[in-house]
Amino acid sequence: MIEAVGLTKRYGDRVAVDQLSFTVRPGQVTGFLGPNGAGKSTTMRMILGLDAPTSGRVTVNGRPFARLDNPMLAVGALLDAKAIHGGRSAYHHLLCLAQTNNLPRRRVDEVLDVVGLSTVARKRSKGFSLGMGQRLGIATALLGDPQILMFDEPVNGLDPEGILWIRNLMKSLAAEGRTVFVSSHLMSEMEHTADHLLVIGRGRLIADCTVKEFIEGNSVLATRVRTPDAPALAALVSAAGGTVTSEPDGSLLVTELPMRRVGDLAFDNGLRLHELAPLQASLEQAFMELTKDSVEYHGSLGAQ
Known part of the structure; x- marks a missing residue:
C-alpha cells in the first residue's frame, strides 16, 4: 500500500505538487491521471525517494522508501524504460540487478x-525498439517479485498485442493482491484497465474514486433515439423539459430527461422507435470535462 499525506513539492516559486493526500490500495489497478504538468511524475519520484518532499510525507507499506530493507523486493517501478546501458544485453542488465540485490x-x-524477450535476451539493448525497451523495463520492475508495482506510461511504444498483454498483466498482478499504480495519458486504456482513479490537476487532487463513479460524476446522461417521427418526438421531449439535438446520422440525442420517460412519451403518442439506448460518456470525455480548468499547456489550431 502507498499512502501520501499533505505531500508537497516546490521548485522555487513553482508548486509542482500541492498538499496531496491519497491511498493506493492492494488488490486493484489504480490509474493516476492528470494533464501534462499536473505533477504526476514528481509524485511518483517522491514515492520512490528520488525527490524529497518540501513538506508532507509518503510511505510504502508504512515506511518511507529510503528506509525499506530490500526495496527491490517491496517495489518494482518503470519510470524511464530508456535508463539502461545500451551496451548490455537484456540478460546481463537483469543479471547485474539480480546479483546486487541477492536475487537468484x-x-x-x-x-x-x-515479458516475451527470451529469444533476444543476449542481444544488446541499444538495438531494441521502443516497445522492446518497454518490455525490458517491465521485466526490471518484476525482477524482485514485489508486492507493489508502479508503471509510468507502460504501453508507450507497444503494438496492439503488447498493449493487450500489459493490460492483462496489470490485472493479473492486482488479482494476486498486489498494489498496482499506473500513470498514463491513454484514457481509453485506463478505462479498460483501472479499477480506481486518482486524478490531479496543477498539483492538487481533484478526484479519488472508481472509474464508474468518475464517468458518472463528470458526464451528462444522454439517450440516443432513432424514429421515423423525429420532429414529433422532438417536440414532445422539449415540451416535457428535455433537450434534443439532431445528430448527422438522423438520430436524436436527448438530455435532461430520463430514457424511460422518452420511451413513455413515444408509446403514449403512438410513435414508432427504431432505437432507444443510453449513451455513456467515455473516460476521456469525463476526464476532459473535469480537467478543462487544470490544463497548463494549450495548443492552437490556427495557421501553421
Whole structure:
C-alpha cells in the first residue's frame, strides 16, 4: 500500500505538487491521471525517494522508501524504460540487478519469459525498439517479485498485442493482491484497465474514486433515439423539459430527461422507435470535462 499525506513539492516559486493526500490500495489497478504538468511524475519520484518532499510525507507499506530493507523486493517501478546501458544485453542488465540485490539467477530467465524477450535476451539493448525497451523495463520492475508495482506510461511504444498483454498483466498482478499504480495519458486504456482513479490537476487532487463513479460524476446522461417521427418526438421531449439535438446520422440525442420517460412519451403518442439506448460518456470525455480548468499547456489550431 502507498499512502501520501499533505505531500508537497516546490521548485522555487513553482508548486509542482500541492498538499496531496491519497491511498493506493492492494488488490486493484489504480490509474493516476492528470494533464501534462499536473505533477504526476514528481509524485511518483517522491514515492520512490528520488525527490524529497518540501513538506508532507509518503510511505510504502508504512515506511518511507529510503528506509525499506530490500526495496527491490517491496517495489518494482518503470519510470524511464530508456535508463539502461545500451551496451548490455537484456540478460546481463537483469543479471547485474539480480546479483546486487541477492536475487537468484533463475529469476532473470523467469521475467524475460514473462515479458516475451527470451529469444533476444543476449542481444544488446541499444538495438531494441521502443516497445522492446518497454518490455525490458517491465521485466526490471518484476525482477524482485514485489508486492507493489508502479508503471509510468507502460504501453508507450507497444503494438496492439503488447498493449493487450500489459493490460492483462496489470490485472493479473492486482488479482494476486498486489498494489498496482499506473500513470498514463491513454484514457481509453485506463478505462479498460483501472479499477480506481486518482486524478490531479496543477498539483492538487481533484478526484479519488472508481472509474464508474468518475464517468458518472463528470458526464451528462444522454439517450440516443432513432424514429421515423423525429420532429414529433422532438417536440414532445422539449415540451416535457428535455433537450434534443439532431445528430448527422438522423438520430436524436436527448438530455435532461430520463430514457424511460422518452420511451413513455413515444408509446403514449403512438410513435414508432427504431432505437432507444443510453449513451455513456467515455473516460476521456469525463476526464476532459473535469480537467478543462487544470490544463497548463494549450495548443492552437490556427495557421501553421
